[in-house]
Amino acid sequence: KNQVEQxxxxxxxxxxxxxxxxxxxxxxxxxxxxxxKQDTGRGPVSLTIMTFSExxxxxxxxxxxxxxDTKQSSLHITASQLSDSASYICVVSDRGSTLGxxxxxxxxxxxxxx
Amino acid sequence: xxxxxxxPRYLVIGTGKKITLECxxxxxxxxxxxxxxxxxMELHLIHYSYGVNSTEKGDLSSESTVSRIxxxxxxxxxxxxxxxxxxxYLCASGGDSSYNSPLHFGNGTRLTVT
Numbered sequence: 001k002n003q004v005e006q007x008x009x010x011x012x013x014x015x016x017x018x019x020x021x022x023x024x025x026x027x028x029x030x031x032x033x034x035x036x037k038q039d040t041g042r043g044p045v046s047l048t049i050m051t052f053s054e055x056x057x058x059x060x061x062x063x064x065x066x067x068x069d070t071k072q073s074s075l076h077i078t079a080s081q082l083s084d085s086a087s088y089i090c091v092v093s094d095r096g097s098t099l100g101x102x103x104x105x106x107x108x109x110x111x112x113x114x
Numbered sequence: 115x116x117x118x119x120x121x122p123r124y125l126v127i128g129t130g131k132k133i134t135l136e137c138x139x140x141x142x143x144x145x146x147x148x149x150x151x152x153x154x155m156e157l158h159l160i161h162y163s164y165g166v167n168s169t170e171k172g173d174l175s176s177e178s179t180v181s182r183i184x185x186x187x188x189x190x191x192x193x194x195x196x197x198x199x200x201x202x203y204l205c206a207s208g209g210d211s212s213y214n215s216p217l218h219f220g221n222g223t224r225l226t227v228t
Contacts, residue, residue: 089157
């Protein structure tokens with residue numbers, strides 16, 4: 001069964017600190033992996049998209065890594081800000097159909113304290 | 115920044131009522147989706163559309179229906195609301211046929227059925 005598992009389920013850090021969120025997946029065949037940020041009461045917003053051949057991709061203070069061999073990805077947040085408080089969702093797409101089916105993780109709830 | 119709009123944002127309605135959740139996008143995307151999201155859980159696909167006059171059921175069994183008469187409009191209808199329909203409903207659209215095209219989400223409709 002194709003799955004996407006994220007850890008930790010929740011995380012609290014102090015403003016200015018760094019953190020790393022994890023995503024493990026079993027989706028096969030693999031097409032791409034996406035990280036989304038979802039603020040409370042809002043829809044998810046895309047942060048990064050990585051294909052099989054990409055190991056690292058950055059978007060400002062967000063850096064995603066991908067190891068397609070071990071089927072693991074991480075999202076590193078540098079110098080956290082209060083506005084980083086949100087749920088971070090890992091989404092993996094397969095190549096099984098023209099639609100590119102998406103598999104969603106349950107998200108990591110990040111809280112940044114002042 | 116969202117170019118995809120959902121109305122209403124919040125809806126409280128009694129059991130047995132018929133409701134329509136509206137979703138519109140101004141990006142000209144062919145593909146549109148409806149997801150259901152419960153707290154702490156992954157998004158579940160309930161309907162999707164490749165384009166005008168094309169609609170398909172998703173993974174999650176749903177008593178809702180959708181229509182796609184215009185590219186920009188993808189409403190979801192519940193003929194008879196039940197308390198089990200209480201959830202957050204997210205509409206999304208994705209542009210081209212590339213697997214790497216990100217989904218753009220609306221801010222959701224939070225539905226409560228009493």
